[in-house]
Amino acid sequence: xxxxxxxxxxxxxxxxxxxxxxxxxxxxxxxxxxxxxxxxxxxxxxxxxxxxxxxxxxxxxxxxxxxxxxxxxxxxxxxxxxxxxxxxxxxxxxxxxxx
Numbered sequence: 001x002x003x004x005x006x007x008x009x010x011x012x013x014x015x016x017x018x019x020x021x022x023x024x025x026x027x028x029x030x031x032x033x034x035x036x037x038x039x040x041x042x043x044x045x046x047x048x049x050x051x052x053x054x055x056x057x058x059x060x061x062x063x064x065x066x067x068x069x070x071x072x073x074x075x076x077x078x079x080x081x082x083x084x085x086x087x088x089x090x091x092x093x094x095x096x097x098x099x
Contacts, residue, residue, distance in 0.1 A: 008065055018046075023073060036084070
């Protein structure tokens, strides 16, 4: 497991509410009729339209984690596998979630 993946998993474990908001706002985008969307746009909506605190990173929401949340969303909701456009991951790490 890469150092980056360890940092992300630690952040995710410390801040499960970030995942909950990401999932909620993504599902709202899907229900609104969008066929595709930007995970970065979901992060920006979270920044501008939700009040929450985070721990474990110098940034409230680290942009570097955007693709990880997008991949987690697709893992949990495989019917929306193509909703986010993504680049190929360089590391072989797979991030699995519970819930």
